[in-house]
Each structure stands twice: as C-alpha cells, then as structure tokens.
Amino acid sequence: MKRTVLFLLPALLLLGYSCKKQETPPTVTLYDTLEVNTPYMEYSLDENTILTLDATDAGATNYLWTPNSDTTATITVSSEGAYSVQVTTHTGVDNYQVVVFNNGGDCYAPNSFSPNGDGKNDYWFPFFSNISTENYSLKIYDQSNTKLFATSDVAGKWDGKYNGQDMPTGYYYYTIGYKTLSGESKTRSGMLQLYR
Secondary structure (H helix, E strand, O other): OHHHHHHHHHHHHHOOOOOOOOOOOOOOOEEEEEEOOOOEEEEEEOOOEEEEEEOOOOOEEEEEEEOOOOOOOEEEEOOOEEEEEEEEEOOEEEEEEEEEEEOOOOEEOOOEEOOOOOOOOOOEOOEEOOEOOOOOEEEEEOOOOOEEEEEOOOOOOEOOEEOOEEOOOEEEEEEEEEEEOOOOEEEEEEEEEEOO
C-alpha cells in the first residue's frame, strides 16, 4: 500500500500538479452603442465598457460635441460625464444631452466649468439619477472656507459669482447632500475648477 502512494506522487508532479498561484484572467472589454436623438438621456456605464454615442442624422451638415469639440457623428466614452451634441441640419439645429453614470451611481459632479458668458458650460451643477427632491443641499466654498453658494433646490446652479462679483479662476470645494428614491441618505464632496 505504501509503495502505491509513493509511485503516485511523482506521477502527479509529472501531470502538472502545482501550488503556483493562478493568474487572474484578463479583463474583457465590453462595447455598447447608444443612439442620441432626444433632448436628455441617461446611461448606466458598466465597468470595462466602451460606449459609442451615435448622433447620426441623415440630414446633418454639422456635429459639435461638448466637452471635447468633436465634429463627428459619433464619439466613444469610457467614463462618466455629461456629453452634449449640437446637430445642424438644413432645417435647423437640434441639441441633445447624455449623462453617463457609473453603474450603480446616482450623482455625477463635473470637475470644471467656465462662466464666461459664451453660453457653454457657464454654470456648475451636479447631475442626478433617481433621487428625491427632499433633504437636498449643495454648498460651494472657496479656499478660505467662505461659503459662496448654497441651495436646497435640486435644479440650483452656481454662476461663479459671490455677492454679485465674479470669482477668479481657481479651485473651489463643494459638498452635496441628497436622498435616493429608496430613502438612503448620501453625501458627496470634492473640488471643482473655475476657468475664466
């Protein structure tokens, strides 16, 4: 009986038995396409997904995407954000927006804005998906901790001013408090950059 066991161990080693740690399998990249053809859309982005935003219009003469100023009918994105496209046709101009949230996310806070009066990105505000309008608060502070802006209105936007005066280019701090539709209270904070 002992001889049989002794002969089996070398045989197992020859078959490739090993205690070596198995390597993690490579991550699979997923691809998805979203037709952009309504004024406002939301999309939940899964991890390792590359999303094509497609605003193709047979009558289009021009496309202009924000924030990257792309002039193609489609763009690809792999991170959360607010993406807008202006589609010009012979009969007029259509504006569409897609807010991409990370899967499971309910708040996207942009990292910058430029309140220079050009009609593009002139206000700073977070985007939400499926939150309550109750118990909402947004506060913005400067580096000396002076509160520059506060609102309890989910649609509230900061125009980059304090007491009617333009705030200078620089970094500002925000805090957001909100409640999901399921009743969970959440907070979020971070930095944003104001460009003039």
